[in-house]
Amino acid sequence: MGLLDQVRDAGVVGAGGAGFPTHVKLNGKADYILMNGAECEPLLRVDQQLMAIHPDEVILGFKAAGEQVQAEKAIIGIKGKHDDVIEILRQRIEALGVGNYVSVGILPDMYPAGDEDVLVYELTGRIVPEGGIPLNAGCVVINSETSYNVYRAMQDKAVTHKYVTITGDVPERKTVYVPVGTPIRDLLKFAGLDDEAGYRVIGGGPMMGPVLDDLDGYITKRDKGLIALKKDHPLIVKKTKTLDQARRINRSACEQCRMCTDLCPRFLLGHNMQPHKMMRTLSYHPNDPELQTMAQICSGCNLCSMFSCPANLFPKLTNDIFKNNIREAGLKYQSTTEEFKPRENRPYRKVPSKRLVARLGLKPFDRPAPYTDEVPEINEVHVALSQSIGKPAEPVVNVGDKVTEGQMIGRIPEGALGAPIHASITGTVSEIANGYIVIRK
Numbered sequence: 115m116g117l118l119d120q121v122r123d124a125g126v127v128g129a130g131g132a133g134f135p136t137h138v139k140l141n142g143k144a145d146y147i148l149m150n151g152a153e154c155e156p157l158l159r160v161d162q163q164l165m166a167i168h169p170d171e172v173i174l175g176f177k178a179a180g181e182q183v184q185a186e187k188a189i190i191g192i193k194g195k196h197d198d199v200i201e202i203l204r205q206r207i208e209a210l211g212v213g214n215y216v217s218v219g220i221l222p223d224m225y226p227a228g229d230e231d232v233l234v235y236e237l238t239g240r241i242v243p244e245g246g247i248p249l250n251a252g253c254v255v256i257n258s259e260t261s262y263n264v265y266r267a268m269q270d271k272a273v274t275h276k277y278v279t280i281t282g283d284v285p286e287r288k289t290v291y292v293p294v295g296t297p298i299r300d301l302l303k304f305a306g307l308d309d310e311a312g313y314r315v316i317g318g319g320p321m322m323g324p325v326l327d328d329l330d331g332y333i334t335k336r337d338k339g340l341i342a343l344k345k346d347h348p349l350i351v352k353k354t355k356t357l358d359q360a361r362r363i364n365r366s367a368c369e370q371c372r373m374c375t376d377l378c379p380r381f382l383l384g385h386n387m388q389p390h391k392m393m394r395t396l397s398y399h400p401n402d403p404e405l406q407t408m409a410q411i412c413s414g415c416n417l418c419s420m421f422s423c424p425a426n427l428f429p430k431l432t433n434d435i436f437k438n439n440i441r442e443a444g445l446k447y448q449s450t451t452e453e454f455k456p457r458e459n460r461p462y463r464k465v466p467s468k469r470l471v472a473r474l475g476l477k478p479f480d481r482p483a484p485y486t487d488e489v490p491e492i493n494e495v496h497v498a499l500s501q502s503i504g505k506p507a508e509p510v511v512n513v514g515d516k517v518t519e520g521q522m523i524g525r526i527p528e529g530a531l532g533a534p535i536h537a538s539i540t541g542t543v544s545e546i547a548n549g550y551i552v553i554r555k
């Protein structure tokens with residue numbers, strides 16, 4: 115069986131949050147394969163520890179993925195501040211004899227170093243065209259945990275577990291490797307948060323992750339972190355504003371200072387993303403999607419709303435409102451440029467991670483979340499049928515079936531984009547409902 119089939123059958127998807135099926139991503143040809151080990155979202159501690167704990171698997175999975183897309187170079191992107199991990203990676207690259215192909219590329223400690231367009235530029239000097247994907251610049255980008263899962267797929271091991279950092283205002287910050295389908299509540303308890311009343315939890319990083327409506331959810335292949343904060347923490351207050359609230363505030367208070375644009379990572383790469391113009395459009399042309407298409411080239415990094423704007427407004431949410439309008443109108447942003455050059459002042463406008471952490475009010479929680487082998491006893495998992503971009507998996511098991519860890523329990527619908535799902539524990543299928551297959555030990 116070839117690598118693409120192994121990766122597909124193992125259900126590998128982008129582990130950095132995007133959840134794009136990896137067998138589709140690797141079914142192309144590129145000059146470079148790049149590993150996204152930036153982990154630029156504050157507080158998350160998965161990639162940096164995974165690369166230190168399983169360097170050989172990560173490197174070899176990454177190399178195989180690179181060879182699959184016929185890349186000439188394979189570069190692991192990691193921030194320079196992780197010098198101990200960099201040392202491990204360099205040693206293991208040499209020991210594995212892959213130094214003529216795989217190298218380590220050092221990223222600045224800035225946000226968003228892990229944005230794919232930023233990563234491509236920092237590691238190769240190439241610029242992804244606005245509205246494009248890294249492949250348009252001859253690059254394929256995969257996450258470090260995805261590389262690890264590619265390696266496991268080569269050993270015919272399916273994706274059954276996920277690395278997750280549990281952090282924020284919890285007594286014991288930690289990073290764990292837990293079965294897909296583990297209840298979120300169990301993980302918060304495991305980090306010492308016994309009474310969740312008074313807390314809200316961000317699913318993912320503090321910049322791009324949503325505040326969870328409730329804690330009744332389950333870990334999927336795309337999850338990377340849970341950040342618990344008190345309900346009145348300024349970050350939670352800001353992130354829980356609705357689109358309607360944001361619309362009202364934005365329309366009344368934008369000073370058109372254009373700080374949001376001057377610091378926008380996509381604008382700085384030479385793209386035409388200018389959030390201050392979108393704010394103006396919100397005031398003067400809120401119902402004209404033709405004038406709003408620029409919003410489509412916003413990456414959603416949230417820097418404008420969470421850091422740049424001195425008036426504490428929500429330019430990113432304006433873009434979200436416009437993205438909906440554009441979709442409903444069936445429009446698409448038309449680029450007028452073919453060659454992109456980074457803005458001259460880009461080197462002076464990178465936002466250091468430490469300043470971002472301080473601005474978000476997360477300094478007290480910017481602490482290690484050490485990996486631990488100990489995991490809570492999980493007796494029941496809810497494995498979501500939809501864990502990747504594309505169609506949900508179709509169950510291939512029935513209630514009452516006995517399943518073993520790693521067994522395929524949901525397959526990709528015929529001809530559709532998606533990824534199969536697997537039993538993450540050995541047990542009996544107790545329920546198939548509401549988008550989940552429930553397995554009880």
Ligand code: SF4
Nearest residue numbers: 368369371372374423
């Ligand atoms: S930074 Fe804030 S106030 Fe200034 S233009 Fe952007 S949204 Fe308006």
Ligand code: SF4
Nearest residue numbers: 378412413415416418
């Ligand atoms: S969220 Fe804001 S800063 Fe980020 S790309 Fe979009 S407009 Fe630019």
